[in-house]
Amino acid sequence: MDFRLPWQGRPVSRRRVLGAGLAAGGAALSPGLRSVRAETPHKGSAHGGNRTVGSVDHGRNGFDPHALLTDWDTGSVSILPDGRRLREYRITAIDKEIEIAPGLFFPAWTYNGRVPGPTLRATEGDIVRIEFRNAGTHSHTMHFHGIHAASMDGVPGAGQVEPGDSFTYEFEARPFGCHLYHCHSMPLKRHIHKGLYGAFIVDPDPARHPELADAARGRLLGTQDNAQWQEFVMVMNGFDTNFDEENEVYAANSIAFAYRDKPIRIAGERPVRVYLVNVTEFDPVNSLHLHANFFDYYDHGTTLTPTHRTVDTIMQCQAQRGILEFTFAEFEPGLYMFHAHQSEFAELGWMGFFEVTT
Amino acid sequence: MTALIRASFVVPLALIALLAALFLTLRPLDFLGRGAPPAEALTVERVGLDADGFHALVRSGGATDITIAQVQVDGAYWEFTQTPAGPLAYLGSALIDIPYPWVAGETHRIVLLSATGTTFEHEVAVAIETPETSAGEVAGLALVGLFVGVVPILIGYAFMPAIISFGAAGRRFALALTVGLLAFLLVDTLKEGLEIAGRAVGGQKAETALWLGGLVSFLGLIAVGRRGGRPPEGAALALFIAIGIGLHNLGEGLAIGASLAGGAVALASFLVFGFALHNVTEGIAIAAPIERPGRRWVLLLGLALIAGGPAIAGTIAGAYAFSPFWAALAFGVGAGAILQVIVEVSASLMRGAPKGASGSWVSGASLSGFAAGVGIMYATALLVAG
Numbered sequence: 001m002d003f004r005l006p007w008q009g010r011p012v013s014r015r016r017v018l019g020a021g022l023a024a025g026g027a028a029l030s031p032g033l034r035s036v037r038a039e040t041p042h043k044g045s046a047h048g049g050n051r052t053v054g055s056v057d058h059g060r061n062g063f064d065p066h067a068l069l070t071d072w073d074t075g076s077v078s079i080l081p082d083g084r085r086l087r088e089y090r091i092t093a094i095d096k097e098i099e100i101a102p103g104l105f106f107p108a109w110t111y112n113g114r115v116p117g118p119t120l121r122a123t124e125g126d127i128v129r130i131e132f133r134n135a136g137t138h139s140h141t142m143h144f145h146g147i148h149a150a151s152m153d154g155v156p157g158a159g160q161v162e163p164g165d166s167f168t169y170e171f172e173a174r175p176f177g178c179h180l181y182h183c184h185s186m187p188l189k190r191h192i193h194k195g196l197y198g199a200f201i202v203d204p205d206p207a208r209h210p211e212l213a214d215a216a217r218g219r220l221l222g223t224q225d226n227a228q229w230q231e232f233v234m235v236m237n238g239f240d241t242n243f244d245e246e247n248e249v250y251a252a253n254s255i256a257f258a259y260r261d262k263p264i265r266i267a268g269e270r271p272v273r274v275y276l277v278n279v280t281e282f283d284p285v286n287s288l289h290l291h292a293n294f295f296d297y298y299d300h301g302t303t304l305t306p307t308h309r310t311v312d313t314i315m316q317c318q319a320q321r322g323i324l325e326f327t328f329a330e331f332e333p334g335l336y337m338f339h340a341h342q343s344e345f346a347e348l349g350w351m352g353f354f355e356v357t358t
Numbered sequence: 359m360t361a362l363i364r365a366s367f368v369v370p371l372a373l374i375a376l377l378a379a380l381f382l383t384l385r386p387l388d389f390l391g392r393g394a395p396p397a398e399a400l401t402v403e404r405v406g407l408d409a410d411g412f413h414a415l416v417r418s419g420g421a422t423d424i425t426i427a428q429v430q431v432d433g434a435y436w437e438f439t440q441t442p443a444g445p446l447a448y449l450g451s452a453l454i455d456i457p458y459p460w461v462a463g464e465t466h467r468i469v470l471l472s473a474t475g476t477t478f479e480h481e482v483a484v485a486i487e488t489p490e491t492s493a494g495e496v497a498g499l500a501l502v503g504l505f506v507g508v509v510p511i512l513i514g515y516a517f518m519p520a521i522i523s524f525g526a527a528g529r530r531f532a533l534a535l536t537v538g539l540l541a542f543l544l545v546d547t548l549k550e551g552l553e554i555a556g557r558a559v560g561g562q563k564a565e566t567a568l569w570l571g572g573l574v575s576f577l578g579l580i581a582v583g584r585r586g587g588r589p590p591e592g593a594a595l596a597l598f599i600a601i602g603i604g605l606h607n608l609g610e611g612l613a614i615g616a617s618l619a620g621g622a623v624a625l626a627s628f629l630v631f632g633f634a635l636h637n638v639t640e641g642i643a644i645a646a647p648i649e650r651p652g653r654r655w656v657l658l659l660g661l662a663l664i665a666g667g668p669a670i671a672g673t674i675a676g677a678y679a680f681s682p683f684w685a686a687l688a689f690g691v692g693a694g695a696i697l698q699v700i701v702e703v704s705a706s707l708m709r710g711a712p713k714g715a716s717g718s719w720v721s722g723a724s725l726s727g728f729a730a731g732v733g734i735m736y737a738t739a740l741l742v743a744g
């Protein structure tokens with residue numbers, strides 16, 4: 001006779017393991033259970049049970065992780081009297097609660113209401129002018145990884161902005177590469193992991209690199225050479241929701257499993273370029289591993305020839321970043337996984353798929 | 359009945375209702391909260407394991423409703439279903455089913471994340487399959503209870519002829535041994551009960567329930583025992599000893615059943631043997647006050663069932679329906695009953711003491727009996743350590 005209790009999923013009539021254990025001693029337990037385990041379901045699903053339950057309301061968040069991948073903020077462009085190009089950006093620091101996994105909310109500090117902040121994109125040699133307003137409740141800055149004057153460094157004492165105030169950062173966009181910006185107010189850990197960071201991409205100017213002009217044009221947004229590339233920005237981050245200095249959620253672009261639940265579609269015949277930035281707090285490194293393929297890697301993106309060739313895993317310490325280039329040409333169409341190869345990060349949200357189509 | 363008296367049945371209740379209405383509508387003291395984050399509390403009361411994964415019964419104990427947003431197992435987000443769905447109100451409970459491929463004999467860590475990102479952790483110390491609710495399984499658990507509760511008492515009875523052969527001193531020894539045993543059980547019951555009370559969700563105030571349950575059962579049993587104006591003696595005293603030990607065994611059974619179900623006990627056979635040996639002394643304790651116990655075997659059998667039977671019920675209940683709150687209360691009631699028996703057996707021992715030169719009830723027999731009672735219990739308790 002079998003009957004069911006509310007906390008037992010369904011009546012089962014297998015060999016009763018505990019009874020056997022009592023009769024024959026504890027050693028009898030393990031073999032019985034192993035045979036039971038072999039029946040475990042979920043073989044057919046793409047998540048194997050490792051997933052979040054429900055869906056994130058991107059509309060309420062005000063940003064969509066898929067739109068973020070290709071959302072380049074090139075600023076408003078004008079030409080200065082000396083002929084140089086000026087790019088002007090407006091960034092506002094805003095306190096905002098964001099949903100980082102279904103039903104899981106994080107009291108974030110954001111640039112322009114999104115985490116990561118806008119992906120600022122300029123060309124080598126442009127003058128970048130950022131009007132930064134602090135609408136939050138704490139002091140904030142924008143500290144750029146780039147070449148600039150001490151007064152423009154965005155640290156306490158140089159460009160720190162109190163709530164309600166504003167400051168204008170101005171510098172020349174250099175060197176070309178894949179960079180980042182983040183708040184550098186103290187305490188630094190808290191200001192970074194609360195969400196104040198974003199990618200800062202400086203495209204190379206082909207005229208300055210005549211020997212590698214083709215490679216430079218391939219990187220330069222707006223050129224035909226660049227248009228054939230499928231470019232994505234991924235900011236690897238984490239969220240410590242219970243403030244114990246360990247992350248409960250890991251992701252690329254904030255939302256756990258966003259690119260697993262809805263894969264990134266890419267056309268197999270066109271090359272892929274990923275601007276990868278690591279801002280993960282509390283953990284020494286983060287990483288990206290691409291399945292079934294290899295890529296060339298440009299550490300910091302500051303060279304036009306790869307710094308690593310034919311690798312399938314790359315690791316970055318916090319603030320390290322680089323450019324991945326690869327192709328799925330002539331590959332079988334289907335789902336190709338990518339994730340942090342710290343399995344822990346992957347299972348806590350930092351994994352996704354490229355869906356390769358022909 | 360005067361109007362004043364009639365009004366005093368109603369007016370205080372009306373005033374309480376008015377106060378409640380004022381506080382709930384006007385909320386005059388909300389400024390003290392100053393937008394503090396909600397005080398969420400969540401406790402995993404028990405976890406069942408089967409081929410479908412984990413089945414966790416969770417209870418909310420916080421001042422605010424709590425929404426379970428996500429579940430992690432061993433540091434990985436895992437799919438789950440909640441029944442019933444939705445936020446949990448104060449003291450509300452829900453079942454979380456997690457289809458996780460757990461590994462037999464290993465430790466797993468379940469983390470529940472609320473909507474605010476607060477984490478609540480529960481460890482499955484040693485993963486083993488939860489006993490199924492089949493007749494065979496219930497019978498197996500009943501057998502465990504029988505071996506832990508009833509059988510050792512019957513074995514203990516067999517010591518009586520030897521003890522009685524020493525005459526009055528032998529009986530004093532047996533009664534003092536009973537007091538020693540009960541003193542050990544009292545400490546043990548309270549310790550275990552308080553430990554389990556700590557696992558209940560804070561709002562249930564399980565510790566308070568334990569102490570008050572103990573006090574009520576102590577006073578109640580004293581009152582019942584002395585309702586004739588005289589303290590219990592002979593068979594009546596034996597009955598109270600059996601009740602006290604029975605209530606203790608109920609708690610012990612609950613703990614054993616929950617341990618078997620929860621996978622905290624790996625070597626069940628050894629544990630059951632240890633408890634059985636531990637409880638043999640209970641037989642001596644029950645038989646000690648009875649005159650000529652050899653001729654009253656029906657009474658002794660009945661008392662063995664009263665003292666040992668609850669272990670059977672406790673083991674089954676502990677395996678299938680363990681609740682920290684009710685278990686803690688059971689331990690409290692058991693502790694009260696044991697204290698009552700300690701008082702009554704000590705009183706009996708004092709009354710029966712020979713009026714010797716010293717006039718004291720303390721004798722070599724009673725002292726050695728007490729020491730033996732505590733010592734035997736302590737030594738056999740080492741067998742069930744863990």
